[in-house]
Amino acid sequence: MLGQLILSGIATGSLYALTAIAVVLVFRNTRTINLAQGDFAMVGAFLGIYFLKQLGFSYYTTVLLVVASTTLLGVAVEWLIMRPIAKSDWLTLFTATIGVFYILTGVMGWIWGRDTKAFPVNFDPTPIDLGGALISMGHLYNIGWALAIGVVLYWFFNHTKQGIAMRAVTDDPEIAHLMGIPVKFIVMLTWGVAGFIAGFVGILIAPIIYVSPEMMDEVLVKAYVAAVFGGLYSIRGAVIGALMIGVAENLAGGYLDSSLKTSTAFIMIVVLLAFRPQGLIGVQKRREI
Amino acid sequence: MSKVPITKAASNNLESSPKYAPVRALKQRYTRQNLIAVAILVALAILIPLLPQVKGWMLSQVSLVIIYIIAAMGVAVLVGFTGLVSVGHGGFLAIGAYTSALLTKYFGVDLIIGLISAMFVSAFLGALLAVVFVRLSGAFMAIGTLGFAFFVGTVVNNVSIFEGRDGIFLDNNVILGIRIEDFGFYYTSVASLLLVTLAVYCLVNSGTGRAFMALRDSENAAKASGVNRLLYRVLAFAISAGITGIAGALNAHVVNYVSAEVYADIWYSVDILIAVVVGGPAILFGPYLGGIFVVMLPFFLERLADFSFILKGVVLIAVLRFAPAGVGELILRPLRIARRRKLRSVAAGLRESEVG
Amino acid sequence: MTLLKINQMEASYGAITALRGISIEVPERSIVTLLGANGAGKSTTLKCISGVVAPRSGSIEWQGKEIAGRSPNWVTRNGIAQVPEGRRIFKDLTVSENLIMGAYTRKNKDEINEDLEQVLELFPLLKERSSQLGGSLSGGEQQMLAIGRGLMARPVLLMLDEPSLGLAPIVISDIFEKLLKLNEERGLALLIVEQNMKLALKVSHYGYVMQLGQVMVEGTAEELREDKKVYESYLGAPEKSP
């Protein structure tokens, strides 16, 4: 039972992880807590259904198209909504993403209704046996993707010039501009990448949690908690945090009481923030004076 | 102590500082103007319900708006004047609601007692939360408070005394032994709002409020000015939570019913935050506009369903874009600018009167 | 030959006019200094050149090309680097990452690494701290980092805004020596804004004295050094900002 609980926890955690990565990405590059990150994925999932069912495209074409669309969506949100207020404080930026959240939820609900829809692709339901614990193909895919995207982004941020430039832009956009860094492009790129990840998330998660305008709410909240584990700055921290939450939830549900399951993450975050306000995976601290 | 001579030097100078007198006089005039405006509003709030055209349901709708305004006022103390963003005030709404509801149910207390106890219990728990989160700021504080709101949701959902999602049913509201209906409830909410507004006004114009704003604008400068961060954060949280607690209690008594289903929802907290941001967090009457916005928008758009969602998003973004400091600021800006400019120029003119 | 030629440039921040028609020239391989009291518009001049502020009118010619209104991006790519006022290093980037960002527009990796080595040689204090966050450095160390970052662009013209701010006396003379050396060896042109007039006129070839957005006096360093009146009338009295 323990092995199965942990494995299922990791599977769920990987659902949180991908979104958490995007959350961290947007936050560290634009100081924005993006509440619409889940909705990007939700839009992706709806589009996925549309392409697959209505237009009859193949799975891989659909993946391509969805990811392209959500990337564009991310870019459009940056361009139309975030850019004009880019200089505001983070509360304004945060509230603006709530606005985006409303709009996307509203538009999707308007077009496709509010009831839950099945995603027309199901992974092979026969589970894979990993030393007595079972996991389905869909979950394995998710874990794989979460790790792969995490590793790529981690490398990108810390070891490429563009990655460093992204962080420089967050730090001081004016000076970054002065260094010749194309600030606007980089901010746009950030949102684009956030949309890109969301496209994958949408397609991967849809067969597991089904598709509706609210599908991502729960995942998104958990993703935030996970992101805080990495101090909202560390991608590695976010992934580890997400997996920890997934496992802890399952263990709490399995060994304590199932009513505690969903609150586990929040109890964890309250305790964490009380004792380690900078997150679990500490980032080097700069001096303020 | 070498402190003494300074104090002396100062107190010699204390009585007058006549040089500054013109500015001070101007400031007093502005305060008087504000007071007159407020007095007119209060008179309207008291008199309008007496018009024959005003019906009970209107008052109960207005009461709902007032409840949101009070809740937003609580959040504004934190967001606007202390610079801490809370996405968890739904939690305090719940605490206020349940405090009053339980007291009413088991001890049959007066509504007034319910409100006051709700305020104190919320304030106490707010203070506790501040101690736990004393080192957080910015986005971390937002997510921490969000966690708190969920936590409260879980507690009321699972601890039996709160009767979970079945909810607690209350009898009619009683003040001083008299049952009150829509009218009575309206005046109760108006009075609460008035007192809360007054309290917040006094707060932000006192040394305590100055310390809050100091922490908001630069924590290091605040520390260097001798502001005790822990103490003032605790105070800020307590005041903020206490105010929202009042709103929570009113919210319970406007329907005479509380249910975990309602308070387990983070969108409650988000709605209050939106009210604050839309109205203008650092403006005393910002929450008034925000509360009206949040409650009345669905009221006017009620048949639009999904479309109202979209519209809400669009309006929100438009407000942020064109009135980044809130609609209140936008409305008041001309007045503020004019007053500031006048003050500045009078102060700058003090140079001339300088002797030596 | 003239490297940079500014003609009748005006600039403003909203209602506040900061520059009222200034003309400045920086010849190739030369060191030019801008002097003036607080609020005279020195920093604004540099910002106009680097494209951070768009001038309202007038022209900026760079190697014969008009560049007024170009983006900072473009300006940096084309050989002008600026060390901004007040350090403004990237606080959350490490020292070496800060330096790499200075070379953002350059392509050749080997050259960049070579320059990185050189800059770290130039500022041994930074070398010890190369993996530390920029924000954790002391004030003076940050200033050094800012200068080093400017050098990393391997510019044709380096603009320094108050480079001596917060530096120890021995470091100031050291850095100015090294800048002189770069000027002589590599032909790096320098446009320096300084509060410390004595120091600035010691190293530079030519100087401009500004007041309230205008150039009041110009001349070679010796001329300005000798001219007592310059000091008294333009650099002495404190300016009141409007």
Add this chain to the structure above:
Amino acid sequence: MGEHLRCQDIQVSFGGVRACNNLSLTVPRGKIIGLIGPNGAGKTTLFNVLSRFQSYDAGDVYFEGKLANDRMPHHMVSMGMARTFQNINLFKDQTTLQNIMTGAHGQIGNPISAMCWLPAARRRERQIEDYAIHVADMLNLTPELENEVGNLPYGHQKRVELARALASRPSMLLLDEPVAGCNDSETQELKELVFKVNREMGVTVLLVEHDMSMVMEVCDFIYVINFGANLAMGTPGEVRANKDVIAAYLGEDDD
């Protein structure tokens, strides 16, 4: 007279970096003491330790004869220590008056009664305002009282910071590079101010500065530190002539 502030064997390290390595100094009451040293020597760090903004690994800080190791920054302020910052730290969107009044925070008394506008609190508030105006007057800031400090020129901002520090009615002032970025005349003005505060108000001053003209002119006594350790100390004349100090800090060609 007697000692006002003393620190003994202060050690601070950040990861591998030793910022202070057994630093000790004594500040006698009523004097102006200079603290100089090369960049990264640990001056600001020591200031942060003394004002309790920074925790440290070992050593003791005594202020007004009392051990201050466990104090918080606001305790130090209430005990009479005020400071300014190397990088200006002000409430940018607030007016000069508000900034200075915040400096007098220690005088508001009980925050709850202040908040409730009790008569005593109102009286105090009035006193705080009067005193703030008095300080502003002293620093020639009266015309700027109703101006947002963010709009003020750099030199004025430095003065507002000083005014804020003075508003707490300190017995000791710690100044970190007060004239950096100021031109000669502004430097001159500040020198006079420091003298005035010291001589007329009896405030002890501890000063960090790289501008030698200022340091040598106003200080009664100077400590020199290097690599987080004491290097030398003495009167300005002695320090200026000290070989180690010249080699590490002043440089040969200082004139």
Add this chain to the structure above:
Amino acid sequence: TDSPGITDKNILICSYQPMTGKVSSYFRMGKGADAWFKYINDNGGINGRKVTYRMVDDKYEPARTKSAVKRFIERDECFAIVSPLGSAPTSAVIDYIVSKKVPLIGAGTGAAKNLTIESPWVFPLYPSYFTEGAQLVRFAKEVFGASKVAVLYQNDPSGKTHMAGIKSVLEKNGVSITAAEGYEPKEVDVSSQVIKMKQSGAEAVICSCAPEPAAKFYTERAKLGWKVPVVNVFFGKSPKVAELAGNDAVEGIYFSTIFRDFDSPAAPIQQAKSILKKYYPEETPDAIHLWGFAGAQVFTEAIKRMGDGPITRERLVKTLEGIDNWTGSVVPSITIGEGNAPEHFIIKDMSFVLFKGGKFVDFSPPWMK
């Protein structure tokens, strides 16, 4: 004379719905009722009167519900409140509605208070979850022959009432609970619950789940290769379950039900389907829509039966109470008795279906035969 809300040309009735907010998917109930009344109006109304069906968004916040209902009754003068949605909202306003003597017909709620209120003005839609819970234990015992059952329930009043119903008859049936696992309505996955239930050695599972979580459970059950027999409560009986989890995972699962299925050839069901398609083309027909239909249709029938006489609230109640074995609606048969609950329930009986070969097929447990 007519009651408020009635004119020669018009009947005004109201309902509150969660049009936006977290449970807005339940707005389907309002859409169902609205589609029905649109259809009625397009076909000449009821005895010449058109129906104005006013829905208001309360966001599932009781405080908003209260002010909306006050508006209905005091300002708009609604004749009756028909097919509104929500346990918490209804709990908050039911006393008020009753005190104003306004009929409340077919509210979508299972909260005990709303079902047991002693008032002639309330006509609850479906029987209490308590009764259903008790029936499901019997089902597990008699159909599955299980004496050890596990329960998966939604952590809200519906689930908790089911639990209470289940517990009340355990002894009588000689059944014990091996694991009672709750889940939050929006929980991302229910794997730990399923694992725990499996470990507990249950011989059957009673699932008090809405369609989405039910689908998650069946997927998980299939994944673990756990062949335990399952019976699900009625509000999880939806084509959605099979759509979401795939037919294979749902194969062999029993559901209790209060409506005929959409696949049923019965005329009223096919009619509801086509009406919904016409007025809400983007909706996939679902049981929740039928909740709305049920209340709306009963109301329509009652008004129709009242003919040309004065239309009053009292007469409405009397007429409704006179409905006996009426088969014209989406509910197979409606009989409403006199007095108050439980006689006032619009739907009284549960029946059962089995999901087999991609379809729901009727199933009668031994005691019904």
